[in-house]
Amino acid sequence: MPDESLHLPLVNSLLERHKGSPGALLPILHDIQERIGYIPDVAVPEIAHALNLSQAEVRGVISFYHDFRTAPPARHILRLCRAESCKSRGAEELAAQLRDRLQLDDHGSSADGNISLRPVYCLGACACSPALELDGRVHSRLSAEHLDALLDACREDA
Amino acid sequence: MPTLYLPCDSLARAVGADEVSTALITQAKERNLPLELQRTSSRGLYWLEPLLEVDSPQGRIGFGPLTADDVPSVLDALKGDPSAHPLALGLVEELPYLKSQQRLLFARAGITRPLSLDDYRAHGGFEGLTRAVAIGGEETATAVFDSGLRGRGGAAFPAGIKWRTVRATQAAQKYIVCNADEGDSGTFADRMLMEGDPFLLIEGMAIAGITVGATFGYIYVRSEYPDAVATLRAALNIAREAGYLGANVGGSGLAFDMEVRVGAGAYICGEETALLDSLEGKRGIVRAKPPIPALQGLFGQPTLVHNVLTLASVPLILAKGAQFYRDYGMGRSLGTMPFQLAGNIRHGGLVERAFGLTLRELVEDYGGGTASGRPLKAAQVGGPLGTWVPPSQFDTPLDYEAFAGIGAMVGHGGVVVADDTLDMAQMARFAMQFCAEESCGKCTPCRIGSTRGVEVIDRMLAAPEQSDRDAQVIILKDLCDTMQYGSLCALGGMAPFPVTSALKYFPADFGLQPSEAEQ
Numbered sequence: 001m002p003d004e005s006l007h008l009p010l011v012n013s014l015l016e017r018h019k020g021s022p023g024a025l026l027p028i029l030h031d032i033q034e035r036i037g038y039i040p041d042v043a044v045p046e047i048a049h050a051l052n053l054s055q056a057e058v059r060g061v062i063s064f065y066h067d068f069r070t071a072p073p074a075r076h077i078l079r080l081c082r083a084e085s086c087k088s089r090g091a092e093e094l095a096a097q098l099r100d101r102l103q104l105d106d107h108g109s110s111a112d113g114n115i116s117l118r119p120v121y122c123l124g125a126c127a128c129s130p131a132l133e134l135d136g137r138v139h140s141r142l143s144a145e146h147l148d149a150l151l152d153a154c155r156e157d158a
Numbered sequence: 159m160p161t162l163y164l165p166c167d168s169l170a171r172a173v174g175a176d177e178v179s180t181a182l183i184t185q186a187k188e189r190n191l192p193l194e195l196q197r198t199s200s201r202g203l204y205w206l207e208p209l210l211e212v213d214s215p216q217g218r219i220g221f222g223p224l225t226a227d228d229v230p231s232v233l234d235a236l237k238g239d240p241s242a243h244p245l246a247l248g249l250v251e252e253l254p255y256l257k258s259q260q261r262l263l264f265a266r267a268g269i270t271r272p273l274s275l276d277d278y279r280a281h282g283g284f285e286g287l288t289r290a291v292a293i294g295g296e297e298t299a300t301a302v303f304d305s306g307l308r309g310r311g312g313a314a315f316p317a318g319i320k321w322r323t324v325r326a327t328q329a330a331q332k333y334i335v336c337n338a339d340e341g342d343s344g345t346f347a348d349r350m351l352m353e354g355d356p357f358l359l360i361e362g363m364a365i366a367g368i369t370v371g372a373t374f375g376y377i378y379v380r381s382e383y384p385d386a387v388a389t390l391r392a393a394l395n396i397a398r399e400a401g402y403l404g405a406n407v408g409g410s411g412l413a414f415d416m417e418v419r420v421g422a423g424a425y426i427c428g429e430e431t432a433l434l435d436s437l438e439g440k441r442g443i444v445r446a447k448p449p450i451p452a453l454q455g456l457f458g459q460p461t462l463v464h465n466v467l468t469l470a471s472v473p474l475i476l477a478k479g480a481q482f483y484r485d486y487g488m489g490r491s492l493g494t495m496p497f498q499l500a501g502n503i504r505h506g507g508l509v510e511r512a513f514g515l516t517l518r519e520l521v522e523d524y525g526g527g528t529a530s531g532r533p534l535k536a537a538q539v540g541g542p543l544g545t546w547v548p549p550s551q552f553d554t555p556l557d558y559e560a561f562a563g564i565g566a567m568v569g570h571g572g573v574v575v576a577d578d579t580l581d582m583a584q585m586a587r588f589a590m591q592f593c594a595e596e597s598c599g600k601c602t603p604c605r606i607g608s609t610r611g612v613e614v615i616d617r618m619l620a621a622p623e624q625s626d627r628d629a630q631v632i633i634l635k636d637l638c639d640t641m642q643y644g645s646l647c648a649l650g651g652m653a654p655f656p657v658t659s660a661l662k663y664f665p666a667d668f669g670l671q672p673s674e675a676e677q
Contacts, residue, residue, distance in 0.1 A: 029422070067422040067423035084344060084542055087585070088502040128169060128173055129501060
C-alpha cells in the first residue's frame with residue numbers, strides 16, 4: 001500500500017473548508033472518500049483534532065455508516081438491491097449468479113481486485129425491479145443476461 | 159420538427175433514457191432535422207419508460223417503452239402518421255392510468271424541466287410563497303392546520319400542530335429539516351419529486367421557514383439518490399440567485415437559507431431523531447422522546463422536521479386554500495397521497511389519488527396485476543416494516559385509520575406486490591435480518607431481538623417435527639410482542655409486522671398448519 005501520509009495535505013485542505021460549518025463530520029468523510037476512495041487511517045487524528053472530537057468518536061461514526069470504507073475499494077463497485085421489491089422480482093437469483101461468477105460472498109472484493117460487491121436496500125428503482133448500481137449508475141429491469149453483460153464489461157475494462 | 163420531451167429522471171435513465179437521447183441527437187443530425195429535445199421530469203408511468211413525448215396540436219403524444227433501436231422508426235413515424243408506430247401511445251394525458259389520477263403534488267411531473275424556474279413559474283410555482291408572504295405567519299400556520307395535512311413520512315402526525323408548536327417557541331435559532339432519507343423499499347415518490355420538481359420542495363421549506371421563524375434548513379438526502387442531491391444543489395443556487403432564498407425571501411423581509419446534506423447508507427437515519435444526530439455529525443442513534451424535536455431538535459434548538467412530500471404539499475395548500483385541499487380524501491386522511499406501485503407488478507409507477515381508493519383498485523386497476531402473470535399472493539404496504547396484506551383484505555380503503563384497523567399501515571404509500579412464488583417465511587426472516595443490520599443499537603428489544611428473530615425463524619424452518627415448529631412459533635410471537643411494545647422507535651417496534659402477518663396469512667410457507675399459526 002502506498003504511503004497514506006501522502007493524503008494528508010488533501011485531508012487538511014478539506015478540513016479547512018468544512019470545519020466552520022456545524023455538524024461537519026459527515027460532509028468531511030464524504031469528501032475524503034470521494035477524493036481518495038476511502039477514509040485512510042491517517043486522516044482520523046487530523047479530523048478529530050480539527051473538530052475537537054476524540055479519535056474514538058470519529059472511528060465510531062466511520063464504522064456506523066455502511067457507506068464509509070477504511071480500505072481502497074476494487075476498480076468497480078457493484079451494489080445489488082436486496083430489498084423486498086427486488087426480491088419479488090428475482091433479486092436472490094441474481095445474487096446467486098453474482099456469488100457464483102465472482103466467487104464471492106455478498107460482501108467483499110473479487111480476487112483479481114476488479115469488483116467490490118455490496119448489498120444495498122433500495123435504490124428507489126422499485127417500479128422497474130430488480131435493480132443494481134454499478135459505479136454510481138443504476139441499471140434496472142435486470143435479467144440474468146443483462147447482469148452477465150455488465151460483468152463482462154467490467155472484466156474487459158480491467 | 160415539433161418539440162420532443164424525454165425524462166432525465168434517474169429511473170428513466172436506469173432503463174435507457176440516455177441511450178434514447180443520444181440516438182435522437184445522432185439520428186437528427188444525420189437526417190439534418192432541427193431537433194429540440196427537452197429533458198423533463200418523469201410522469202411516473204415507469205412501465206412505459208423511456209417514454210418519449212412529442213408536441214402535437216391536440217397535446218403531447220407518447221412513444222414507449224423505447225430503446226435506442228426504436229429511434230429511427232419513431233422519427234420516420236413523426237413525418238407521417240405517428241399513431242401507426244407500434245409503440246405509439248396516443249395522447250399521454252388521456253392514458254387511463256394518468257387521466258384518472260388526481261395529481262396535486264405531482265401536477266408538473268413529466269411536463270416541466272426540473273431546473274427551469276420559468277417552467278416552474280409557468281405552472282403555478284411560487285404562488286404559495288407569494289400568498290404566505292401576503293398573509294403572514296399566523297394565517298399561514300392556520301392554513302396548514304386547517305388543511306388537515308398529516309406527515310407523509312409514515313407517522314401521519316398533523317402537520318399544523320408541529321408548525322404551531324415550533325412557531326410558538328422562543329429561540330435564538332430554529333431549523334427546518336427535510337427528511338429525504340427515503341429508505342423504505344417500494345417507495346420512490348420523494349426521489350421523483352426531488353429529481354423532478356426541486357423548486358416545489360424549496361418553496362415549501364421557505365414557507366415553513368418564514369412561518370415558524372427558522373432561518374436555516376437542511377435537506378437530508380440518502381446517499382443512494384445522487385441525482386436528487388445534484389439536482390437539489392443546483393436548484394438551491396438558482397433559487398438563491400432569484401431571491402427565493404437568502405436575506406429577503408420572496409420579498410418578505412425575512413431570511414431563510416438551506417443546504418443539502420447527504421446520508422451514508424444507514425436506514426435508521428430516516429427516523430427523525432437519528433436523522434438529527436446524523437446531521438450533527440454523530441452516529442445515527444435514536445433519541446428518547448421527550449423532548450420532542452419541535453422544542454429541542456437539531457443542535458438542541460426548536461426544529462420542524464417533515465418528510466419531502468409534507469413540505470411539498472404546503473405551496474399548494476397556500477395557493478389554493480385549505481378548503482381546496484380538505485376536499486380530497488376521507489375521514490381524517492385528507493388531501494392526496496402519491497402511492498407507489500412496485501415489486502412484481504405489471505404497471506409499476508406513481509399513482510397520486512385522494513385517500514380512500516382501495517388497495518384492489520391500486521394493484522389491479524392501475525397495476526394490472528403481477529408482472530409475472532402468476533396469481534397475486536400479497537402486497538406489503540408502507541415499506542419494509544409494513545404488513546403483508548393478503549388479497550382477501552384488498553378491498554380496504556387506503557386511509558390511515560382503515561389500514562390501522564386491519565393491523566396494517568399506509569406509511570409512505572409504497573406498495574410492493576408479490577406473486578405466489580415468493581416465500582413468505584424467507585421474507586419474514588429478511589425483515590428480522592434487515593432490522594438486525596440496520597438497528598442503531600440503542601434499545602435492547604431491537605438490537606438483540608432482531609438477531610434472535612432470525613435464529614428462531616431459522617430453527618423453525620429447519621425443524622423436522624411439527625411439535626418443534628410449534629414451540630418456535632410461541633417463542634417468535636413472544637419475541638415480536640417484546641419488540642413491538644418495548645422498542646424505542648418504529649424500526650424495532652414495527653419490524654415484527656411483516657413477520658407476524660406472514661405467519662398469520664401464510665403459515666404453510668413456515669411448514670405450519672393454519673390453526674397453529676393463529677393460536
